[in-house]
Amino acid sequence: MTAADPDLQSFAPRRRFRVGARWLPYLLSLPALLVCIGILIPFGTAVFYSLQRYRLSQPWARQMNWGENYLNFMSDPAFWNTLQVSLTYAGLTVSLELLLGLGIAMLLRESNRLNNAISVMLLLPLMTAPALAALMWKLMTNPNFGVLSYGARLIGLEEFKWASDPSTAMLTVVIVDIWVYTPFIMILLLAGLRSLPKQPFEAAALDGVPPLFVFWRITLPMLTPYILTATLFRLLESIQQFDIIYAMTQGGPGDTLTVFQVEAYLNFFQSTNVGRSAALLMILWAITYFLSSIFIKNWLRLRERARGDA
């Protein structure tokens, strides 16, 4: 056999192709693998740090303390306050945004020029960076020259202090969150509403079924997968809220708004307490994972039911 053998030469490219075909699946999944590694390395590092007593200002004291950071949380009132504030914030914003988003989507359900134009305009807050939106609201609620403070005084609320008073700080940041993110839920639900099959609604109209009954028994069940998706997205983002709260109050007044991300940020960048900051973020990750698992499980169950598998 020689290299010049024409019969053998004709096989060479095919052999190369066979080798390529063998590696092709691995090559195709390589980008996903790289992304996975890119996620897992920092994640693993954070887990490692969370098991250490690690303060940048005391490098000599760095050591593994295993679960001590987590155990310390159990007896730390600041941690329980953070948990409570984060869940309250997420619960309030998501439920109110869902109600408002669904209401607006129902109003804009009919596809016509006016509704389409309004739905596009309603998306404008979503295009504003949340930190900028927070600064804008901070100016609007300024007691000296803010337009909203002026409005509050007109209706007799002379001393309404918005984000600077513990009793109204949560309300204020929730309002800003609603202003920014309700359009997101609205547009998702609007897309869902417009994609629902028309037949059940036509049949209900022919039978003279009351609108409220149609909403509860037809619209809402059919829209549930969309609602779950929108809720999942918003819940994940809301429980990890940072920019609106930090830009408006830095977590104050007092510890009124010290949500997980703000607390973790201050622990790292201000206190340089890497161990505690990482442990806080790990707990936030666990909560997020738990919540998203519930939502995804329900979403899959609903999808199977819609297909008639269950």
Added chain:
Amino acid sequence: MYEKEKGLIDAFIRGDLSRRGLLRGLAATGVSASAASALVNMAQSRALAADFDWKKHSGTGVKLLLNKHPYADAMIANIETFKAMTGIDVSYDVFPEDVYFDKVTAALASGSTEYDAFMTGAYMTWTYGPAGWTVDLNEYIMDPAKTAPGYNWDDVLPGLRASTAWNGVPGSALGTEDAKQWCIPWGYELNSLTYNRRMFDQAGVTPPENMEGLMEAAAKLGRDIPNAYGVGVRGSRSWATIHPGFLSAYANFGQKDLNVGADGKLSAAMNTAESKAFHAQWVKMIQDSGPRDWSTYTWYQVGTDLGAGASAMIYDADILGYFMNGGDNAEAGNLGFAAFTPNPAASAPTPNVWIWSLAMSTFSTKKDAAWYFMQWASGVEHGTFGATKMDFVNPVRKSVWSNEDFRNRLEASYPGYVAQHDASAPGATIYFTAQPLFFDLTTEWAATLQQMVAGQAPVDEGLDQLAASVDRQLKEAGLG
């Protein structure tokens, strides 16, 4: 240059002739004031370069990390002088203060070699120094091969030199024999009263002389002056709320943040009876006469309210008042300055100080060149240039403070500024206990203050809880 002019300038450089005498002499020879200044700068650079090899690192480049600040502006305005004198190229990144320290922490924690020197505050070095991120500058200052003979380190105000040096032992005093010089003071601010003279005249109020007087004056001004509140102080949930007026007044009543035991262990000291009495006064002052959204107030809001005429006075950094008395602020030219001794039993003010300083990164690969820059930027010549030509206040050198031009300029445009500085400076130092949990504890202190002002926590109870939490954190960190 003509011989006569040259002789005059050389006499000035030697210290045989005052600046005023020099300018008069040059004017007699037909040199205009601006040309005279340029000639003096050139001659000073020449003199500076005469006895030291400033060109040793010519061709090197150093990179700086800077906060957006008038000190940085003054340095940038004069940087060509340094480049021409040394042949060292200087580049820099400038960040606004909101994100500046995050950037510094990220750069240093990652061991980045990008920046050779950076601006910092003394409190930050209590983290950076022990972490091994900054260089002990004693080894440069004390080395005649690296530091020009005219640098005159002893010319830097002693309180500031001490405040930027720490031996790294939690609770240990600043500026001890074994302390490491983590940074070089560059410019500083002390805390006193800046007040609106127009409003004071209108309300028939004189600058208060103690805490009671401050509370009364602020309340009266709030009542008598339409659309203005009595006194501006910081209130955001940050360590920055504690360090200016609040700690200055707190220290004046002889109170401390932490106790240092004989065994070196630290414990909270903010729940003594005297501390509680002071806190109660401070809280009442804010409730009665502070801004309505006090809990969001940083130095920026405190300053701009004063400049805009929304507040009658501030108890904050003197340089904040300085900057509000100029530019296009509505109240420019109306502001006055007064030293402040809150405790009637105290003999003098005790202003806590904030010192903008220059530090060198441990990870710098051009440390010697970076030190050349640092000694020039913190030297007499640049300090004088900044103080007389730019807004480089407060200078850290005694020689600059005794500069007639500088003092006259302040006297003319900032009534009472020099007097308040001279009265405050002897007691001006850092009144915090140096320890690595500084930011944790002061942020929590600010949050507690917010709760007290909002009526969420009574002063007594709030301070006891704060002290318990501080003790717990100190124990957890192995310091208590």
